[in-house]
Amino acid sequence: MSNDSTIPDGLPVWLAPHADEAAAWGPIDRPAPQCWVGGCERDARLLGLCKAHHRRAQRAWNPRPSEEHYRRVPAQQHSEGRTPDAETAGRNG
Numbered sequence: 001m002s003n004d005s006t007i008p009d010g011l012p013v014w015l016a017p018h019a020d021e022a023a024a025w026g027p028i029d030r031p032a033p034q035c036w037v038g039g040c041e042r043d044a045r046l047l048g049l050c051k052a053h054h055r056r057a058q059r060a061w062n063p064r065p066s067e068e069h070y071r072r073v074p075a076q077q078h079s080e081g082r083t084p085d086a087e088t089a090g091r092n093g
Contacts, residue, residue, distance in 0.1 A: 035050035042050035
């Protein structure tokens, strides 16, 4: 393996000896899958969503305990000035 600065650090052990060959492959000619959220033009990564939409969905519907305060209020309740009642506010739905 060369000491080329374009080879990223932390390559897996099985790939490191072949980094020069892999770098010579060039780009893949097929387009990346697109995020399935309407109007989003970013490449899909996780579950068909781009990273930004995946994180937004995760915060809204499956927050970590440290992210509970990020839980999203449904748009209709938000526009009416209401918030979720105390019984459902902390639940991981």
